[in-house]
Amino acid sequence: MSHHQYVLTLSCPDRPGIVSAVSTFLAHNGQNIIDAQQFDDAETGRFFMRVVFNAADLAVRLPALQTGFDAIAERFRMTWHMRDRAAQRKVMLLVSKSDHCLVDILYRWRTGELKMIPTAIVSNHPRETYAHLDFGEIPFHYFPVTSKASQEAQVLKLVEETGTDLVVLARYMQILSNDMSARLSGRCINIHHSFLPGFKGAKAYHQAHERGVKLIGATAHYVTSDLDEGPIIDQDVERISHRDTPEALVRKGRDIERRVLARAIRHHLDDRVILNGRKTVVFMD
The missing domain is CATH 3.30.70.260 (ACT domain)
Structure with missing residues (x-):
């Protein structure tokens, strides 16, 4: 057999x-x-x-x-x-200044945990921002957002040229247009630094601190035209206290974001996620 x-x-x-x-x-x-x-x-x-x-x-x-x-x-x-199952999917990584998720994904790929073929690393910041990182032979592309429409056109063209199967927003701090979200439907995963749908936008941990929350978390979801409201793939939380500052929340949140995004990518690559309207069915290993 x-x-x-x-x-x-x-x-x-x-x-x-x-x-x-x-x-x-x-x-x-x-x-x-x-x-x-x-x-x-x-x-x-x-x-x-x-x-x-x-x-x-x-x-x-x-x-x-x-x-x-x-x-x-x-x-x-x-x-x-x-x-x-031996056919590895092609994955493009989009990133902004925060590189902790990118570093974690590359480590898991290099150790064989994430079985994929990285097609490109794309950022709205220049290569010098990541001078401390070794991208190896993965092509890096700097696409500044001087015009949102033209910048997204560059990204989509690269997705097509490289035959990319999955786009990962590894703390890519740009809101995708409705058109781009639609064209990447079901094949674009985002990590949001909040236990959705609690706090949206860029300052989720600061919002959480202001509300005195006792749990913080992160959510990995498919991207849709509704900001941070796409079908959820994975989530995780960590208990905090009144002693935690916004900076402590950000530090703890980075750890949650890394593991949640990695799990979501792994589930997708292993065909464990099936869309169910606005939700997902995730068959765990």
Whole structure:
């Protein structure tokens, strides 16, 4: 049996026979199911599923499986995706002055935790801002925001030219236009330094301090035209006290932001996130 693994994700209106149809199809095509997770959303009436499998019959290739699965997908009105888990996705990193998330992502990539291919690092600040960082062979692009429309056009052109699959806003402190948000729908992840939807904008920790909160947090979400209100992928919090200054909150918040963004990226790269309207279904490992 092959150790080479594939993953299938799907969502569709809930009805009897979905799991049976999927498992029967895989079995009849010489595939062995390694892991399967499913969720029936009673509120929306939709069904979600993630299946990891490998080949007992090496003669059946992925393109043939994808073609054959079309009939099942059409019958159940599925939105689905099937891919080779060994095929790494291309990821572009956008950053501003704060580089702690960028540094963490690069470390996790270099150690093999985040299995991806970095296509570029893009910033609205010059390369000298990150003189202390080693980008290796990852191309760096400085796109100053002299005109928001032209700057975003440069970014989108680079996304297309590099074949980027996922754009990560690693503390990129620019609000994307509605057009750019729409063009990157479902493939752009942002980290917001707040436990959304509590505090929005750039001074979230200062707002939290002024309100005397007892918990601070961070939220990773897909970008939409609604500022900081896209479907949430991951969140985390940390307890604080009245002794903590805004500076202490910022310091503690950096640690939360790093781990939340890393988890969100890893979940996306491993096909664990399925959109469910304004929410997400996240199949945890």
